[in-house]
Amino acid sequence: MCYEIKEGIVAAMTTATTASAASPPSSASAAAPRPRGRLDWRLRFAALSLVWGFSFLLIKVGTDGYAPFQVTLGRLVFGTAVLAVAMALKRERLPRGVRTWGHLAVAAFLLNALPFSLFAYSELTIPSTLAGICNATSPLWGMALSMVALSEDRPTRVRVAGLGIGFLGVLTVLGAWEGFHGLDAMGTAMALLASLSYPIGWIYVRRTLAGSGESHLSLTGAQLLLATVQLAVVTPLFTSVPSRLPVLPLLAIVALGALGTGFAVLVQYGLVAEVGPTTAQMVTYFIPVIATAAGVAVLGESLRWSTPVGAVVVLLGAALTQVRRKGA
Template sequence: MSAPSTPVPHLPPTPTPAAATPPPAGAPAAKVRPTGRRLDWRLRFAVLSVIWGFSFLLIKVGTEAYAPFQVALGRVFFGALALLTVLLIRREPLPRGRRTWAHLTVAALLLNTAPFSLFAYAELSIPSSLAGICNATSPLWGMALSLVALSEDRPTRRRVAGLGLGFLGVLTVLGAWQGFSGLDAKGTALALLAALCYPIGWIYVRRTLASTPGSPVALTGAQLLVSTLQLAVVSALFTSAPTSFPLWPTLSVIALGALGTGMALQMQYGLVTEIGPTTAQMVTYFIPVIATTAGVLLLDEQLHWNTPVGAVVVLAGAALTQTRRR
C-alpha cells in the first residue's frame, strides 16, 4: 500500500500496501459467500496490518541482492501468480475488451509499476521505516488532488484542516527546522512520489473502470499481469540478469508478492465485504507503526524522536481527511 496496489472504489484511501498496495481496479467489491467457519475479522485485520507493515522491510532486504526494478518485477509477478491461481480455482475468467485492458494498462502503471519501483529505489538510501511513513501520506495527496480532480467530493473545513495537519507531520518527520539534515533528499522524494502515484491512479480508476464488469480479483489479477509485462520490459532494458539468487532476498521478494500483494488483497476484499470499507481502510494507520517497529528491531534502523511524533501527526491528519458529510 507498500501500500495496497488498488483501491476500494469510493475511497481515496490506502494503502494500500505499499504499500501498499488496496482493492482493485475500481470495481465494486464482489459479494463473498461465507464458506465454512472463518477467522474473526479482528484477527484477519491484524494479520493484514502486519503483512503490509512488513512490506517495506521486505523491499529493503530484496534490494540487497536485486536491482529495484527486479524487486518490483518479482513483487507483481508473484502477486499476479497468487491471484491467477485463485481465479483458476474459481474458474473465473479475466476481463475482456480492448478498452478495459487499455485502462488496466494505465492503472497498472500508476498503481503498481511506478510506485513499486519508486519505493524500491527510495529504500536504497532511506530506512524502511521512513518509506512506510511516506506511504501514509497517500490519503493526504488524495485529498489535495480531490480539490481539483473530483468535483463531487467537496472538501469540508475538517478535511482541509486534516490536510494541513498531515503535511505539518511530514515536515516534522523530515526535521524541517534543522534543514532536513541527516536525510537523503532524493530517496525521500522518491518515496513521497510513490505515495502520490496511488491517489492519481485511484482517480483514474474511479473515472474509467468503476462500472467495469468482473470481480475485484479478476480485475486486479489482470492489472498485476499487465504490470508484470511492463516491468519485465523495463528490467530487460535497464538492468542485467542476476547472477545469483541469495536465499533471504529471494524469499523476501516472493513473500512481498505472494503475501503482500496477493494474499493481502484477498484478505482486504473479505474485510470490505464483512465490515465495510470505512473500517477496513483503517488498516492504513497501522502500517507505518508496524513498518517503523520492524525496521528498528530487525534492521537496526535509527529512530529519532521527530520520526514517531511526526508519524502520529501525519496519521491524525490523514484520518481527518477521510471524514465525510453524513
C-alpha cells in the same frame, strides 16, 4: 475513501461500496447479512496490517541482493501467481474488451509498476521506517487531488484542516527545522512520489473502470499481469542477470509478492465484504507503525524523536481527511 489499498481495483470497489452505503437501502438489501469468513475478521485485519507493514522491511532486504527493478518484477510475478490461482479456483476469467485492457494498463503503471519501483529505489538510500511513513501520506495527496478531480468530493473545514495537519506531520518527520539534515533528498522524494502515484491511479480507476461489470478479482488479476509485463520489458534494459542468487533477499521478494501483493488483496476483499470499507480501511493507520517497529527491531534502523512524533501527526491528519459531512 481508501487510498492505501494498493491494488487499485480494490480501492474502486471500496469507494463504490461507500457510495452505495450512503444511499437509502431497499428493504431487501438492508436485511441481507454481510458474508462472514471462516476466520474472525479481527485476525484477518491484524494479518493484513502485519503483511503490509512488513512490506517495507522486505523491500529493504530484497534490494540488499537484487536491483530495485528486479525486486519489483519478482514481487509482481509472485503476486500475480497468487491471484491466478485464486481466479482458477473461483473459475474467474480475465476481462474482455480492448478499452478495458487499455485502462488497466494505465492503472497497472500508476498503482503497481511505478510506485513499487519507486519504493524499491528509495530504500537504497533511506530507511524502511521512513519509506513506511511516506507511504502514509497517500490519503493526504488523495484528499488534495480529489478536491480538484472529483466534483462529488466537497472539502469541509475538518478535511482541509486534516490536510494541513498531515503535511505539517510530514515536515516534522523530515526535520524541516534542521534543513532536512541527514536525509537523502532523492530517496525521500521517490518515496513521496510513490505515495502520490496511488491516489492518482485510484482517481483514474474510479473514472474509467468502476462499474465496468467485470469482477474485481478479474480486474485486479489482469492489472497485476499487465504490471508484470511492463516490468518484464523494462528490467532487462536497466539491469543485468545476477551472477549469484542470494537466498535471503530472494525469500524476501517471494514473501513480498505472494503475501504483500497477492494474499493481501484477497484478504482485503473479504474484509471489505464482511465489515465494510470504513472499518477495512483502518488498516491504513497501522501500516507505518508496524513498518517503523519492524525497521528498528529487525534491521536496527535508527529512530529520531521527530520520526514517531511526525508519524502520529501524519496519521491524525490523514484520519481527518476521511471525515465526511453527516448524511454525505
